Amino acid sequence: MNRHLLLATALLLLVATASATGIPGDADGNRVLDRSEYTAAVLTYLVGEGDLTRTDIQDAAWVYARWDGRPLEITDSSGQTLTLSRPLRRVVTFTGESLETLRSIGFDMEKVVAVDKYSHEKSTFFPECGGKANVGSIWSPDMERVLTLRPDAVFLYATISTTACDEIQQKLEASSPGIRVLRFDCFKPATYPEEIRTIAAATGCEDRGDEFISFYKSVMDGIRAGTADIPDDEKTRVYFEYWTDYKTFASGSGYNEKLEIAGGYNPFAGESAEYPEIDPEAVIVSNPEVVVKLTGQKLAAGGYVGHDIAALEATRSAILKRPGWTRLDAVADDRVYVIHSDILGGAQHFIGTAYLAKWFYPDRFADLDPNAIHQRYLTEFQGLDFDLASEGAFVYP
Amino acid sequence: MMRFPANRLFCLALLLMVIPVAACGTPVTRSLSTAEPGAGEIFIVSLSIEGITLGGVVETLPDGYTFAGTEHPDDRVLVRGQKIAFAVMNDTSITYSVKAPASGSGDITGEWEDFIAESHGQVAASHVAVDGIEAPGVGNPSTTEVQAGSPYTALIAVAGLLLVAYRGDRR
Numbered sequence: 001m002n003r004h005l006l007l008a009t010a011l012l013l014l015v016a017t018a019s020a021t022g023i024p025g026d027a028d029g030n031r032v033l034d035r036s037e038y039t040a041a042v043l044t045y046l047v048g049e050g051d052l053t054r055t056d057i058q059d060a061a062w063v064y065a066r067w068d069g070r071p072l073e074i075t076d077s078s079g080q081t082l083t084l085s086r087p088l089r090r091v092v093t094f095t096g097e098s099l100e101t102l103r104s105i106g107f108d109m110e111k112v113v114a115v116d117k118y119s120h121e122k123s124t125f126f127p128e129c130g131g132k133a134n135v136g137s138i139w140s141p142d143m144e145r146v147l148t149l150r151p152d153a154v155f156l157y158a159t160i161s162t163t164a165c166d167e168i169q170q171k172l173e174a175s176s177p178g179i180r181v182l183r184f185d186c187f188k189p190a191t192y193p194e195e196i197r198t199i200a201a202a203t204g205c206e207d208r209g210d211e212f213i214s215f216y217k218s219v220m221d222g223i224r225a226g227t228a229d230i231p232d233d234e235k236t237r238v239y240f241e242y243w244t245d246y247k248t249f250a251s252g253s254g255y256n257e258k259l260e261i262a263g264g265y266n267p268f269a270g271e272s273a274e275y276p277e278i279d280p281e282a283v284i285v286s287n288p289e290v291v292v293k294l295t296g297q298k299l300a301a302g303g304y305v306g307h308d309i310a311a312l313e314a315t316r317s318a319i320l321k322r323p324g325w326t327r328l329d330a331v332a333d334d335r336v337y338v339i340h341s342d343i344l345g346g347a348q349h350f351i352g353t354a355y356l357a358k359w360f361y362p363d364r365f366a367d368l369d370p371n372a373i374h375q376r377y378l379t380e381f382q383g384l385d386f387d388l389a390s391e392g393a394f395v396y397p
Numbered sequence: 398m399m400r401f402p403a404n405r406l407f408c409l410a411l412l413l414m415v416i417p418v419a420a421c422g423t424p425v426t427r428s429l430s431t432a433e434p435g436a437g438e439i440f441i442v443s444l445s446i447e448g449i450t451l452g453g454v455v456e457t458l459p460d461g462y463t464f465a466g467t468e469h470p471d472d473r474v475l476v477r478g479q480k481i482a483f484a485v486m487n488d489t490s491i492t493y494s495v496k497a498p499a500s501g502s503g504d505i506t507g508e509w510e511d512f513i514a515e516s517h518g519q520v521a522a523s524h525v526a527v528d529g530i531e532a533p534g535v536g537n538p539s540t541t542e543v544q545a546g547s548p549y550t551a552l553i554a555v556a557g558l559l560l561v562a563y564r565g566d567r568r
Contacts, residue, residue, distance in 0.1 A: 061512030
């Protein structure tokens, strides 16, 4: 599509959104749909008069019933306050975490009109997204496609890849003033419950959102409570290796937050870089009691793609053969684990965190069953027919 | 081995399509104090509403019949010609009165909307005739369309299909 066509599309959207702003039926324009305005709008629609469509009246009823006739103000995780005058009907997600969270809270996935390319490729986990439009990634967004889809809301990250996300937001808001850009991370334990609550409020999924928050908190608060009384000098010493060999993480990273919630002590937490590369000798000197290796980069083996336990086993075997590692307590005690990023890096981080807690403190968390938590999440909150006994590969051993 | 003629299969397939229509029902049903009012008589139309929190019903009276009032709140009623619109707000029933003409028959038809559930449909038509006398030419043009979706239509269709299936089997 050339530049002229994009400009024409943007102008059309300007006209369309100009009439779409405000609460339908708010006759006096005071941003409050009172009872008389609502009923007048309904009656004129029913007798075939006025300009409001069925969708307009349905939106008016939504605002009247759920938001007490007023626009809903929400504050997203980037700190911006947005005003919603209508329910969200056409949503585009640039982040798999937001998409997954929308499904967790029972949002009508038919209203998601386009997704990012990674979610589009995850046919096992997002089977309903294969037929939706693909808007690329935050680093290479297909802005023309986004605009032609006429979304009323677009989800972007709040605190990561901020330059790319800021740029997308600026382009969207310049082209389509009525659009709402919502910024959420949906992978950080510190902010996830509030993000769920806010997204649920914005989408009218409060009841289901509360159920999901309750489930999520039952896992994470249980882990926090189980490790709260462990003195710092008695915490399990953990070397956590990223996808790349000898790359770990320091304090401030999302992974470190999860490790600490699980009661782990990260000897490299004080490194200046968020994801530092470590001298192999330094790992040996730190003599971790537990080693955790992350796998799953770029849709590699494991995760929701197939039941390839052998790939995780091979990753672990390779680690054990590293020079000098036989001297590590973790190797001597057979406490070297492989975990897939699907259950630790994104919205499912609570499942991975449960595995970490169990690995770090098997006695304290004897009753914790991460596999059961995972299965319940998939079945009850994701609505997936996915049997962990025979599908997927997430941890080893 | 039991034979299963093609026409019976066809009829069963049709039955599977028709039975849900008959079983589902609609959230709005209508009853009349009388379907055979006297000339100029005022009769009561009652709408029973189930499960609509915010919605609406619009009724259309046959030509010659006129709206004569309702106990529904004034600000939730609008009359335009033969159409009477009611805004529904957690109501379970609405009653209104209609004045019959000197003569004439036709159907009272209606449509309902559930704005929260985002669904809509038609209220089954109710036939009225002054003194029970049919008056050709006075009626509602949308009668056929409305009846197509009514439970009675579905039941008649089921009976017809069963008859066809039975006769097909005898051959």
